[in-house]
Amino acid sequence: MASSLASKRLFQEYRTLTKDPPDGVTAGPVNEDDMFVWEALIEGPGGTPFEGGIFPAELKFPKDYPLMPPTMKFTCDIWHPNVYPNGVVCISILHPPGDDPNHYEQASERWSPIQSVEKILLSVMSMLAEPNDESPANVDASRMWRERRPEFERRVREDVRRGLGL
C-alpha cells in the first residue's frame, strides 16, 4: 500500500518534470516498471568549471518515499568536494528529516515530504556551483578546491570534456 502511494507520487513528479522541465535537467524513471529507480542528467551551471558538462546520476527511492529521501549517485567521473569518490552525493536535502546530531544543518534544509525530485536536482546544481566546504565528502577534492583552485578547475574541465567524448 505504502509503496503504491510512493509510485503514484513518483509518477506525478515525473509528469510535472517532463511537462515543465527546469533548465538544464532531464529526469525520469529508467523503466516505468520500476518507478523507484530514476536516471537524471544535470547540466553544469554556467560560470563554473562544470559549465558545458552533462552529469548523469542515478536516483534510488525508498519504498516509503516521500517520507524518506532518495539517494543520489553520479554515474560519471565528477571531482567535487561534496561528492564521494564513488559518486554518492552528500547534501542536506538528501538527509533524512529531523535535526542533525552535529548541528551543521537546519531541519528546514533537510529532506521532508514537501521537497521533490526537482528541488533535489536544483539543489545539486547549485551545489556544483558552490561547494560546501564544511562537510567534505571527497577530502582530496575539497582540499584541492580550497588550496589549489586552478588545478581543481582544470581537472573538472578535463572530466567535462571526457564525459562528452571529446
Place this chain on the structure above:
Amino acid sequence: MAEQTLNIPQLLAVLVVGFLAIRWYFFSAPSASGQQHARHHPPGRSVNPAHVDQLTQMFPQLDRRSVMWDLQRNGGNVAATTERVLAGRGLDAPPPSFQPPTPPSRISAPGTQPSKPIHPDLITRYNLSAKILPPTPPSSSNDNPTTTTTAATSSGARGSEASWSANRNERQALLQRRRDEMILAARRKMEERDRERGKVA
C-alpha cells in the same frame, strides 16, 4: 666509520629493506603478493579503507573522517559502528588533531590522483556516435545550417505538450530523445567553443 654514525632506526631500516629485497629476489612467487598486500593493513593498527567505504556507502550522510575516527577507536569493528549509527547516537566528531591515515596509493602520488576514468563517456554509453553531426564547415555561419533538423526536434521536445504522452512506450521514447538531445547539444556547444578558441589563438 660509517657504522659509527648509524643509529638504531637507520640500522633497522637497512635490515628491513635488505630483508625485503632478498625476499623479493628469491621468493617473488605469485603467492608472495597476497602476503605483501596483507601487510599493508595489519589488524588494529590502521583503519581498513574498505571498511570506511562500506560504511559511507551504507550511510552517505556520514563524514568519512568521523567514520575513520570511530573505527580507529573501536578497533576496526564495522558492526559496532553500524549499530551506533542505527541506534541514532551518531558518531563523535573527531578531534582536529586526528589525521586519518590515507590509503597508500594516494600517498604515492599526491599531485596526480589515480583519476583513471572508470565511467565510459556519454556518447559511448548511450550509443550516440551515429548521431554526432559532422563539424560545421568553417565557411558557413555557425548558427543555423546543419543544426536545423535537431533544433526542430529539440524545440518539439521542449514544447510542453509534446513531451508528455499518455502512451507509456511513447513516453519512454520521448524521455530518451530529450536525454540524447541534451548530451548532443552540450557536445556541439563545446565543439563550437573549441573552434572559437582556435580562431582566437
